Amino acid sequence: MVSRIVVAGGGIAGLSTALLLARQGYAVDLVERDGPPPEDLGSIQEWQRPGAPQVRHPHMFLGLFRHLLHTRLPDVHVDLIAHGVDEVDMTAPPGIEAPAGARVLASFGSRRATVEWVLHGALRKQTGVRLHHGLSVREVVADQGRVRGVRVDGAVIESDVVVDATGRRSPLVGAFTKEVEESPCGTVYHSRFYRLSDGVPKPPTFLVPVVFAGGAGFGGGLYAHDDRTFAVVFARLPEDETLGRLRRTDAFEAAANAVAQFGPWLRPGACEPIGDVVPMAGLTNSWRELSPETPAGYLPLGDVLCTTDPILGRGASFALAGAAQLSDLMARHPTDLEAVAAGLRAFVESDIRPWYEDGVHDDVERTRSWRATVDGLPEPPAGLPPAVLAALAGQQDHRLWEQAQLRANLMAAPDSLDTPEVRERLDAVLATGWEPPVLSPGPSYAELTDALAAHGG
Ligand SMILES: Cc1cc2nc3c(=O)[nH]c(=O)nc-3n(C[C@H](O)[C@H](O)[C@H](O)COP(=O)(O)OP(=O)(O)OC[C@H]3O[C@@H](n4cnc5c(N)ncnc54)[C@H](O)[C@@H]3O)c2cc1C
The missing domain is CATH 3.50.50.60 (FAD/NAD(P)-binding domain)
Known part of the structure; x- marks a missing residue:
């Protein structure tokens, strides 16, 4: 007992x-x-x-977390919303009405x-x-x-x-x-939190509450969080001491300001930092x-x-x-x-x-690709990962959207997109002449390191 x-x-x-x-x-x-x-x-x-x-x-608290909170600790879920956490409804793509009976899916950043x-x-x-x-x-x-x-x-x-x-x-x-x-994950994180000034609209929330940048040699994102806060993060290879300068506040700010997509929230007067730049390695x-x-x-x-x-x-x-x-x-x-x-x-x-x-598996692939960029080697052209392609094509086919979001939110298994149904639906969308929207790539590795060098980093 x-x-x-x-x-x-x-x-x-x-x-x-x-x-x-x-x-x-x-x-x-x-x-x-x-x-x-x-x-x-x-x-x-x-x-x-x-x-x-x-x-x-x-x-980021993915759909699985939100679902478990909602079903197992509903009072905590309600309290979180009451204290300034905004959920992103991912039941259907933004601007598109979910079909009747669609499974409710949401996530949040906090x-x-x-x-x-x-x-x-x-x-x-x-x-x-x-x-x-x-x-x-x-x-x-x-x-x-x-x-x-x-x-x-x-x-x-x-x-x-x-x-x-x-x-x-x-x-x-x-x-x-x-x-x-x-x-090894093959990454070191450098993050800083900010609070939006009054009247500045919150960052958009598309697939998840984040504005992406980077992907060739480094990663970067601006994450919308609770109570009008947000965070900017850069991830770099552990051995990349050029980007290791991101640990310095002036270098971090120079890099963040070199990302055009972050501009609406980082421009002077739009926000105030509410903490130091913090690293996380190992x-x-x-x-x-x-x-x-x-x-x-x-x-x-x-x-x-x-x-x-x-x-x-x-x-x-x-x-x-x-x-x-x-x-x-x-x-x-x-x-x-x-x-x-x-x-x-x-x-x-x-x-x-x-x-x-x-x-x-993803980390091995990503590390190989980032190393090629940092070492100046020619990189094979990167196609969109199947899960991202399915999510984007999901704007044309609700079932694809649902399958992609369930996987992205840990509510379907990692191999759940590898089915004849998903392949057929994807082929059908591509056959209409649809092309995936170009995801804004942010600065190149060379542009980011130039921005650091220009600020004495
Ligand atoms: C940089 C970074 C970013 C991340 N971002 C995300 C994200 O966006 N989304 C996501 O889902 N996950 C993210 N994670 C992972 C997530 O933070 C962890 O998976 C999660 O915290 C695990 O929860 P836990 O309770 O097992 O451990 P922890 O949250 O680490 O909690 C362990 C607790 O134990 C306490 N403790 C330790 N030793 C003792 C002791 N001897 N006696 C008593 N108390 C002790 C600690 O103080 C701590 O409070 C991130 C992780 C890192 C490193």
Whole structure:
């Protein structure tokens, strides 16, 4: 019989797991090494989150995340909208009416800290949860093959279950790991947040809340976020020290201003920076296998088990999907922790592993292409990836649109566009003489590095 549960880590996976399990009647201790969020959402930008440095980078919350929030934690979803998060309705292309019965699809961009703030608000109102902030879990305590609790700074918190949601650098999972697969994402991020001035229209939201630029030798985007904030991001190869200058504020601003598409929001008077330029390096796709000796009741979730390239914006959805699965499994097998662990393993194998493999493949291809540009080698002309082509052609054929969006939003499998139906529909659209609109490419690699050099970067 499970009565007490410790959730180690209060990021996306930990906060949502604690909320779902407490609502099922479990007594939950949530232990988070960082301090609590500020009372006032207006001060959220100052919240220190050294335990989850990605909080200071932009976050896209894909359709899967939005769907799970709406169905599993509807009060949190409503609260998020009430606190300045705008959803992008992707049920049909912009300006086109969705056919009757079309499946509702939406996503949003938001500061990660805002999403966590809203989850914290729900947890504070929730009975059955004890929140411990500023406390690090050091070790899982197990005896005779079963979890007995966790050792925190100077004490033991007893429990029957330990949900390890301590993220990509989990200090706990190493003791129970059989094998780790790792493959570099091949990117370093440089991001900065801004707030739009009064009266300046928000950035457009087409396929997702982002204005794209780059793609040859680097990536770049302007991401619309909550409460009239937005972020500009550049991603570069780790070994590219020319673009490594982006870590300097003046060089970053020079590069951002060299992107014509960002002009309407970055022009003087249109916005104010609300933070420094922050880098994030050491990014990997990783996949972890647990050892057969893992004690019953130790249940890792989210980034502890699998990390994927942030460019693809998938990790938060996987974290929430894992929490929802765990909640279902605890409801189905309340007295059988072996069955819960096996069910969780089956879920990550079937629903997350294919995306991990998809991401590794994409990163290898993208890194090869970026390296060719940076090294000045001739690049083969890049066609549109099939998923992007299908989304664009979807403006002519709703079924194509739906299929492409379901995949892009993690609600259909990575290979779900590889079907005779999709190929036939695409061929039919192309046979009408339709051509995909030219996506604005932004500055070339040489133009970006020239802009940096012109500013002494
Ligand atoms: C630069 C960047 C950008 C990203 N952008 C996106 C995006 O756009 N969309 C998306 O879906 N995903 C994105 N991701 C991925 C996403 O952030 C993660 O997949 C997600 O945060 C995983 O959630 P988690 O709860 O498993 O881990 P985390 O969010 O990392 O949470 C772990 C928590 O555990 C705490 N902790 C750590 N050690 C201990 C300890 N010993 N004791 C107690 N607490 C501890 C940490 O402080 C933290 O709060 C991005 C990642 C990066 C690096």
